[in-house]
Amino acid sequence: MMENNYIKKDIQTLDQYSIMLCDDTLINHFGCHSTPRKDALFPLKVNDSECLLLPAPEFSALLYRGQNEYFEVCKPTLSRKMTAPEKLKAILQKIEFLSALKTHPLTKIFQTKYFLEIYPDIPNYKLKIDYEAIAQHYEFKTNHLDFSRDKEVAMFFMTCSYDPKNKKFTPISDDSKGVMYSYDFKLGILQNIHSINPIGFQPFSRPDKQKAFSIVFNKNINFNNFDFVKKEEIQLTKGLCEKYYDMFDGGAKLFPKDEISELSYEIQNSNYISKDAIEFYSQASQTTKKVIVKLLQQNSISITDNKYSFNISDMEKFNQNLQNIINDLEARISPRGIA
Numbered sequence: 001m002m003e004n005n006y007i008k009k010d011i012q013t014l015d016q017y018s019i020m021l022c023d024d025t026l027i028n029h030f031g032c033h034s035t036p037r038k039d040a041l042f043p044l045k046v047n048d049s050e051c052l053l054l055p056a057p058e059f060s061a062l063l064y065r066g067q068n069e070y071f072e073v074c075k076p077t078l079s080r081k082m083t084a085p086e087k088l089k090a091i092l093q094k095i096e097f098l099s100a101l102k103t104h105p106l107t108k109i110f111q112t113k114y115f116l117e118i119y120p121d122i123p124n125y126k127l128k129i130d131y132e133a134i135a136q137h138y139e140f141k142t143n144h145l146d147f148s149r150d151k152e153v154a155m156f157f158m159t160c161s162y163d164p165k166n167k168k169f170t171p172i173s174d175d176s177k178g179v180m181y182s183y184d185f186k187l188g189i190l191q192n193i194h195s196i197n198p199i200g201f202q203p204f205s206r207p208d209k210q211k212a213f214s215i216v217f218n219k220n221i222n223f224n225n226f227d228f229v230k231k232e233e234i235q236l237t238k239g240l241c242e243k244y245y246d247m248f249d250g251g252a253k254l255f256p257k258d259e260i261s262e263l264s265y266e267i268q269n270s271n272y273i274s275k276d277a278i279e280f281y282s283q284a285s286q287t288t289k290k291v292i293v294k295l296l297q298q299n300s301i302s303i304t305d306n307k308y309s310f311n312i313s314d315m316e317k318f319n320q321n322l323q324n325i326i327n328d329l330e331a332r333i334s335p336r337g338i339a
Contacts, residue, residue: 009121011335012053012256013045014189015200019188020336025057032336034058034134039317041201041332043116043125049123051115053201055149055211061186063147063213066158068172070233074223077141085299088292090141095277097140098131100308101204101260109322110203115333122335130207133199133214137206138264139164144197144214145223147183153177153210154180156248158234167265169251171241177233184228185213193227201329204260209253263308272304 012020022028026036034040034057041053077089101107101112103150107129114124131314136142148154158178160169172178188194201208215223223229234240255261273296282289293303312318 010221011043011045011051011116011125014196017042017044017054018189020059021061022059023061025060026134028059035334037332037334041329041333043068043333043335044198045125046128049126050128052128052198053115053329054198055208057149058334058336060149061184062151063149063183063185064151064154065145065147065181065183066154066156067181068128068158068161068236070178070231072224074145074146075221076141076143076217079217079220080092081256085295087141088295089273089299089301090274090279091279092292092296093267093270094135094140094142095280096219096274096308097135097138097264099276099280100263100267100310101131101134104203104260104310104317105312106203113326115329116335117334118330127160127201130197130199130202133197133207133212134202134204136214137210137289138204138260139268140264143217144206145217147213147215148212149211149213151180151182152244152247153254156244156254158238158250159244162249162251169245171238171245172236173235173238173241175238176236178236180232180234181223182230182232183215187228188215191227203257203325205256206254206261209256259310264309267308271300272302272306274304274307276307277302294295 020028020030020032026034028034030119038056040056042056042058043051043053045051078087082090088288110127110129112126114126116122116124132142133144136144136146148157156169158180160171185196195218197214197216199207199212199214200224206212221243224231245251278289278292278296281287282292
């Protein structure tokens, strides 16, 4: 009997993928060609059962971050200056959001769905759901610093100011100077210095629309001091800012409204925290519930038995939306196998 020496291909890990990165977006230094599709997704292996779906361009080594102005210290929202009660409230609100998110039917479906079934030569994988990154993109404070793989997305954030109270972006028109950071994440990965977090497609749309990456800060450090970072100051003229405001429909293309966004606004504007969220944080932080409750009550935050949840009122609409997402994904996923 002839021995079967067939070796099944697999998709790349992040480390293997990083070697493919270069200055060109469609052809790399190995002569590999990529798809010109701007919305393509490239699966990367996280572990034996999960993958990431990274946004195009496949070979670009750069991530971008745009800011309306330069700050001497650049770090994630959870590391910025706030009082102890403010930080506690922010953490507990994020816990409330993630607890509800994990009950959403879309989350449950994507926890079990396999994504590479139409590629018989490649093992099948489920999506790694990045709950912390989803919370970040729905405006909860985290230890993630946002980046995009699309420079135009970063240009929007640099040229448009955000009013968190009214949830609105406005094009800047005062000729001030914005800041555009570019970060070489190939070097960051290969030298294993920073905690780079590819996010890409998630069950809820914002990370995908923003072609999202992040760097996770586990220490109180300043992004301005990072290696592999270039900073460019750009004059924020009225014409430039209006160009990017219009390109992304005032932010609507990057922040599509959905029931997740509605829940995030409700939680962030609430003065209630559930007992379950307090219990979870107490165990995770090894802080007594008595101390947590006292801090909350001193800041007029009430404790409730109620928990946030989702109620899908129109299942026909939900199922149609789900099918549209899956059909769209099948057209966008472009695996690059390795032996």
